Amino acid sequence: MVLAFYPADFSPVCGDQMALYNEMLNEFQELEAELVGLSVDGASCHAAFAKQNKLHFPLLADFEPKGAVARSYGVYDEKEGTCGRALFVIDRDGIIRWSYVSPIGVNPGANGILSALEDLKAKSETANAAK
Amino acid sequence: MTKSLTLPDTERDHVSGFAKGAIKLLEYGDYECPFCADAQPIVKEIQRRLGDDLLFAFRHFPLINIHPHSEHAAEAAEAAGAQENFWGMHDLLFENQSALEDADLVAYAGELSLDKTRLIREVTSSVYALRIREDFKAGVRGGVNGTPTFFINGERYDGPRDVGHFLEALSKQTVER
Numbered sequence: 001m002v003l004a005f006y007p008a009d010f011s012p013v014c015g016d017q018m019a020l021y022n023e024m025l026n027e028f029q030e031l032e033a034e035l036v037g038l039s040v041d042g043a044s045c046h047a048a049f050a051k052q053n054k055l056h057f058p059l060l061a062d063f064e065p066k067g068a069v070a071r072s073y074g075v076y077d078e079k080e081g082t083c084g085r086a087l088f089v090i091d092r093d094g095i096i097r098w099s100y101v102s103p104i105g106v107n108p109g110a111n112g113i114l115s116a117l118e119d120l121k122a123k124s125e126t127a128n129a130a131k
Numbered sequence: 132m133t134k135s136l137t138l139p140d141t142e143r144d145h146v147s148g149f150a151k152g153a154i155k156l157l158e159y160g161d162y163e164c165p166f167c168a169d170a171q172p173i174v175k176e177i178q179r180r181l182g183d184d185l186l187f188a189f190r191h192f193p194l195i196n197i198h199p200h201s202e203h204a205a206e207a208a209e210a211a212g213a214q215e216n217f218w219g220m221h222d223l224l225f226e227n228q229s230a231l232e233d234a235d236l237v238a239y240a241g242e243l244s245l246d247k248t249r250l251i252r253e254v255t256s257s258v259y260a261l262r263i264r265e266d267f268k269a270g271v272r273g274g275v276n277g278t279p280t281f282f283i284n285g286e287r288y289d290g291p292r293d294v295g296h297f298l299e300a301l302s303k304q305t306v307e308r
Contacts, residue, residue, distance in 0.1 A: 016277035022196050024271065054196040109276035 001090045002028060002035045002113055005075050005083040007104060009041045009049035009059075017085075017107040022055050024110055031117035038062050038069060039083050075101060089116040091124075133265065136273030137282040139188030145208075145217045148178060152186035154304050157282040159190050159270040162205060162224040163198035163231060164278040169292070171225040176294050181301065189221060190266035192278050200231035202263070207236040209259035210250040211243065219243045 006017060018037055021028075028035050037059040041049070046059040062069040062083060070076035075086040087108060089098040098116035102108035133140045139157050141150050158174065160167040178187055191208075193201035204224050211220030223239045224231065233251065240250040253259065270280065274287055281288040281297075284304050290296045 019194050019197050020271075020276060023194055023267070027268070027271075056196070107276035109274050110271050111274055114272065 002033050002117070003073075003088040003090065004035065004037045005062075005070055005073070005086040005088075006037060006039050007077070007080065007082040007085060008039055009045050017109075018049075018055060018059075019053050020107070020110060022053065022057065025056055027110075027114065028117070031114070031121055033089070033117050036060055040066050040070070040081070077104070080104075087113060089113060089120065091120060133190075133269050135285070136269045137285045137287070139186055141186075141188075144188040144190060145212055145221070146186055146188045147218055148181075148186045149183040150186060152181075152184050154181060154184050154301050155186045155188070155282075155284050156301070157188045157190065158279050159192040159266070159273075159275045159281075160279040161191070161193045161198055161201045162208070163201040163228060164194070165228070166292075167279040168225045168228045170279050170281075171222075173292060173294050173297060177297055177301065180294075180298065185301075190270060191263045192267055192270045192275055192280070193263065194278065202260070203233060203236060203254050204231045205263045206254045206257065206259045207239070207250065209262060210253040211240065211245055213253065213259075214245045214250070216243050216245060220245075 004017070004021060021035055025035065035057045037057065039059070040062050042063045043061045046061055049055070050059055060069070066081070067076040067083065070083040073086065073088065075084040077084050085102040085104055085106070085108065087100045088096050091097050097120055098112070100108060100112050133143050137157060139146050139155050156177070174187065178185055191205040193205050195202045208217055208220045208224060211217055220239060220243060223242065227235065227239070233254065236254060237247050237251050240247040273282070283300055288300055290300055
């Protein structure tokens with residue numbers, strides 16, 4: 001599972017980041033990962049954002065209580081009242097295997113996620129082979 | 132697959148300029164992206180000013196969900212490339228960004244005196260889809276996070292996209308070499 005926290009719907013950089021991930025769902029799937037986007041925007045805002053950008057992955061609303069999920073991951077920006085721009089790769093057992101916090105204005109791209117997923121897949125294949 | 136994610140590969144990429152040029156500029160772009168179209172005259176001006184010092188390469192990075200015409204446009208450029216006129220189509224696509232329907236692509240092929248039937252057949256049967264996807268994947272692995280993304284001698288250029296800033300960044304490369 002890839003969790004992608006981002007500050008807000010409808011900002012040009014976010015659009016780019018989620019639009020980019022939207023083009024890569026096949027690659028994520030090949031690496032056996034599902035992608036979920038999260039921000040503090042409400043569900044109706046997400047729906048409009050997803051429709052405009054034709055997103056084919058779920059966006060979760062960390063809206064009520066605001067930022068609770070982001071806080072639990074340590075990526076809530078109190079000053080701005082938004083999530084930071086943070087990525088988490090979580091394995092089947094719910095363990096965070098990789099994370100990255102990007103400067104708020106910088107789209108981190110997808111290279112880090114792909115490398116983390118490849119590592120995880122290679123490790124699980126090695127573990128399975130050892131059984 | 133390409134040899135380098137962030138440097139032009141003269142054996143594989145569509146390149147323009149001098150192969151031995153000291154400055155290598157690689158763009159990942161999308162024909163339906165307005166920011167790429169804005170960057171197009173700037174790239175032209177840089178090419179004009181740097182002449183033989185510059186090798187320019189273009190790779191496809193179509194965001195097909197938000198830009199539904201970008202995939203066929205990229206395929207049309209590739210199909211034109213197969214008829215030895217990638218750059219002619221490349222320029223026409225950016226100059227006519229608001230008209231990228233299949234019929235428009237055929238018209239551009241006509242304008243370039245290409246074999247229109249062959250071009251549209253190749254586009255509609257996705258002959259170049261795999262190559263375009265290779266470009267896209269190379270871009271993602273190289274750190275492309277949106278379009279356009281430029282690499283100057285292998286380093287991502289995140290500065291303002293105007294001629295002055297570009298030339299400044301590019302000339303630094305000439306001095307440092």
